[in-house]
Amino acid sequence: MAHSITFKSRVAIIAGRFSYWFLHTFMKGGSSLPGKIARRIDPDVLQALGRDYDVVIVTGTNGKTLTTNLITKVLNQKYQEVLTNPTGSNMMQGIITAFLAKGKHGKRRLAVLEVDEANVLPVSQYLTPKAYVMTNIFRDQMDRYGEFYTTYEKILAGIRLHPTATIIANGDAPIFSSRELPNPWRYYGFALSENQNDDQVAPPNTDGVLCPVCEHILHYHGMTYSNLGSFFCPHCGFKRPALAHAVTSVSDLTPTSSAFAIDGRDLTLGIGGMYNVYNALAAYSVGAEFGVSADAVAKAFAYDEKVFGRQEEINVDGKTVTLILVKNPVGLNEVLAMIQRQPDHFGLGVLLNANYADGTDTSWIWDGNFEQLVESGRATTYLVGGERYKDIAFRMTVAGVDNLIEKPDLGDVINQVKQMPEDHVYLLATYTAVLQLRKKLADGGYIKQGF
Incomplete structure (x- = not known):
């Protein structure tokens, strides 16, 4: 149910939108300051701004910005307008600014938001997530997050506020299937022609190679990079969950393009790197969850637009x-x-x-x-x-x-x-x-x- 907007929120929104207009008219930009100003007036302003939105939250260590961009393009094939934060300004003030940039409206809309891992909880306290998308968790910014299990707990603290939201997660990352939650789950991953008889382990300097259940070393039938792949634990039986959507082949990778198939459907992306095929797979999975056809996803991927940085x-x-x-x-x-x-x-x-x-x-x-x-x-x-x-x-x-x-x-x-x-x-x-x-x-x- 939408909450009424308080007088304090109205003042905060007016001030924030004026600062956004001023910065973009005379100062050539500003992706976080308007949100900072609005939040200073009303710490709860995001609740008022997001009250008419269903939200998809995209989080994880690597790939958030491109995944958010691709999801937005995919959902734009079905929805007339999708709000997003395209510059990667993914902390609270940047997310507030993304809402301030949009004018008034009176109907339910959709937002796809890149959210910093440590900000998933505060953002989830104010918005109504329909889905959480989790790309991966690797060792990153140890001064802010600590070890990556600590990072995952920060994300889970936000998800636990919305037990009916769908979780769309990288099934090749062992950490994501290691905790029980009541939410509906959809896993995506790589299902190349790995041999189930293969038994390999990750290089010794790889993070996250211990089984999150029993702490023995994980083994793999096939690996993509780092600790991602078709994992299994020979000690306790923990293994990769069933995949709802999968990369079934990778035909060509260059520094500027990727050709691959998802669920048997050939797709191309105007950006290189195996890691970006994962980002495309996440976007495909979200599109499927929201009823976007594979043909429409292919059309969305065809846009040759590079993302900031x-x-x-x-x-x-x-x-x-x-x-x-x-x-x-x-x-x-x-x-x-x-x-x-x-x-x-x-x-x-x-x-x-x-x-x-x-x-x-x-x-x-x-x-x-x-x-x-x-x-x-x-x-x-x-x-x-x-x-x-x-x-x-x-x-x-x-x-x-x-x-x-x-x-x-x-x-x-x-x-x-x-x-x-x-x-x-x-x-x-x-x-x-x-x-x-x-x-x-x-x-x-x-x-x-x-x-």
């Missing part, structure tokens, strides 16, 4: 620059594996910050497979920058990089990129470094201002 291609004076967000070892290693599929030699820049939104602990870079990249010889020029450039410079030197270019200032990074001999440069950057670099690129006229 996620393999975003930028033309810098005729040179192709691909900007990719990295924030933890698993994501970093998947990106490094992906760019090594590039047929031509390329330049590589790594931009490292350690602010609150990035995670203040930079030790995760030591789990990156930079040695493998150096040995491959695919990257021929290396560049480091950002506020913690010394940390990443040391890591690259240990990996065997010679003649490393160091440019702490991101404006200097752009100028250096122009001078690189390669036609294609990949820039891997942490979250605040992505924001800072995009502002520099916007100031130079290479991309549009704002988000």
